[in-house]
Amino acid sequence: MTLAHLTDEQLTDYLAGVSLPAIDDHLAACEACRQEAASMRASFQVFDHASMEWSERRQNAAGSTPPLRRGAPYWRPAAVWAVACVAVIAVILLFGLLRRPPKTSPFTGGNVAVPAAGDSNTAELSQDNQLLAAIDKELDSADLSPQKMYGISESVKAR
């Protein structure tokens, strides 16, 4: 009499740890099924060790138990750059303001000192302004026009 071997389902039940009397009885009587079940278990065990070793090696390669950290928000690098740029621009503007030339009067061609607020010595400043105005006047008169320089009269010019 030939013995019907375990079906896939029965073997799965056995490997899955489901204990059924029919399966146990068959395995007790059938050497082939017993060997196959043992062989499969052995293969799973070897694969279990190999795959676990692989996994642990991967873990160790990545650094043992990497700390749990929230993933850096995607906007963080951009925000850091933006803050850095704003800081640089602010420094440049501040530097520019500090190096700005003193205010000059738009009405006097730049040669007149403007008294600072609260300056008590206004008389002295006014004297300086007069002196500067005199110098300007002298310079203007010393600057001959081309007509005067070459003696061209108004009549010639009119002709």
Next chain:
Amino acid sequence: MTLTRQVWGMLNISELDDFELLVRTHRARLLRLVAFSTGDQDLAETVVQDSLLKAYNARDNFRGDCSVGTWLRAIALNVMRDYQRRQKFQFWKKASLTGVSVSDAAISLASGDPSPEARMLAREQVQRVELALKSLSERQRSVFIMRFLDEMELEEISVATGLPPPTVKTHLYRAIKAVRLRLGGVR
């Protein structure tokens, strides 16, 4: 019975309190589950890291209905599916898939019997199981790993995958059939 469950529940909760220890205990197994289910080790690293972070944030919601290991696997499988759903439309990702192979790891196996024959046999066994796993669907691989490598009960696999126990069993049948074929079953 009730008392035992309560004790386990208390143990689980205390296990969650020391999360660093929990990570050390479960990380490698989670990595293996995801890596061999997806066949992508880089994706597995990301999924596991993300899963542990999710677990850490949700640790107060854990009620101890199942073991911490089962709970972590459920999270990891969900995160894995989310990532794959997102990657489905990123066809260029396919080009950078990093395969998983443990054949090299098998060389250092059989430490109790370091003979070349034992090593060769171990390597062959590993390669056959690996090939058999590749012929399975992803879900079948997950179920297979949880049952035969992580030694989880069918009910636990059912909780982790969200599949009813009969469906888990069906996946296992198919997986066993494929592995049997590769390992050269006697019949």
